[in-house]
Amino acid sequence: xxxxxxxxxxxxxxxxxxxxxxxxxxxxxxxxxxxxxxxxxxxxxxxxxxxxxxxxxxxxxxxxxxxxxxxxxxxxxxxxxxxxxxxxxxxxxxxxxxxxxxxxxxxxxxxxxxxxx
Amino acid sequence: xxxxxxxxxxxxxxxxxxxxxxxxxxxxxxxxxxxxxxxxxxxxxxxxxxxxxxxxxxxxxxxxxxxxxxxxxxxxxxxxxxxxxxxxxxxxxxxxxxxxxxxxxxxxxxxxxxx
Numbered sequence: 422x423x424x425x426x427x428x429x430x431x432x433x434x435x436x437x438x439x440x441x442x443x444x445x446x447x448x449x450x451x452x453x454x455x456x457x458x459x460x461x462x463x464x465x466x467x468x469x470x471x472x473x474x475x476x477x478x479x480x481x482x483x484x485x486x487x488x489x490x491x492x493x494x495x496x497x498x499x500x501x502x503x504x505x506x507x508x509x510x511x512x513x514x515x516x517x518x519x520x521x522x523x524x525x526x527x528x529x530x531x532x533x534x535x536x537x538x
Numbered sequence: 539x540x541x542x543x544x545x546x547x548x549x550x551x552x553x554x555x556x557x558x559x560x561x562x563x564x565x566x567x568x569x570x571x572x573x574x575x576x577x578x579x580x581x582x583x584x585x586x587x588x589x590x591x592x593x594x595x596x597x598x599x600x601x602x603x604x605x606x607x608x609x610x611x612x613x614x615x616x617x618x619x620x621x622x623x624x625x626x627x628x629x630x631x632x633x634x635x636x637x638x639x640x641x642x643x644x645x646x647x648x649x650x651x652x653x
Contacts, residue, residue, distance in 0.1 A: 453640055464542075464628050464644040510581070514640040525594065526642055528581045 427529035444511035452513040542645035559614040561629030575626040
């Protein structure tokens with residue numbers, strides 16, 4: 422079946438530090454990959470996505486590249502801010518060769534990020 | 539209102555109560571979802587509806603009863619809950635189709651406490 426594995430947290434960084442949160446996946450077919458962010462007391466927000474191999478998703482200074490050869494989708498940001506403190510979820514939707522999906526997101530367990538001033 | 543809204547945002551109920559959670563999406567999507575998010579557990583998919591038809595029930599206890607009267611509204615009826623059902627319940631929607639990337643848009647959630 423499908424699965425997503427994220428690096429275990431929590432991750433604690435100082436402001437302006439470089440961030441990497443590792444994500445690897447197992448899936449058949451052609452999955453679409455996502456990063457979601459959940460700020461305290463809120464629901465999940467889509468941060469970025471990539472739908473095919475070698476695509477790079479980017480948003481708000483965050484980036485992730487869909488690497489089919491290593492089945493990875495690591496999240497990076499060059500300089501984190503206190504406001505980036507949140508829980509980050511890697512997720513996939515499996516698509517078959519015809520492009521339809523099964524409408525089900527598979528999530529990683531989430532990584533808590535805390536950024537200190 | 540835009541996006542996905544959920545009411546109430548907070549709910550405290552006793553084990554013998556009956557209550558309902560409401561979700562509404564203003565995005566014109568054709569699929570809606572209920573998730574449960576507990577402390578120290580991954581997000582758990584509970585139910586999936588496509589075009590008002592339930593297409594997924596992930597072995598959810600019958601004390602949770604979903605209802606989808608149209609593609610914009612989704613309810614979760616609760617009765618005889620247990621304290622371990624206390625969690626954040628998240629609703630999401632997506633537009634599924636051949637050209638879709640299938641990202642889901644989430645509401646803010648309902649924080650449920652069962653006493």
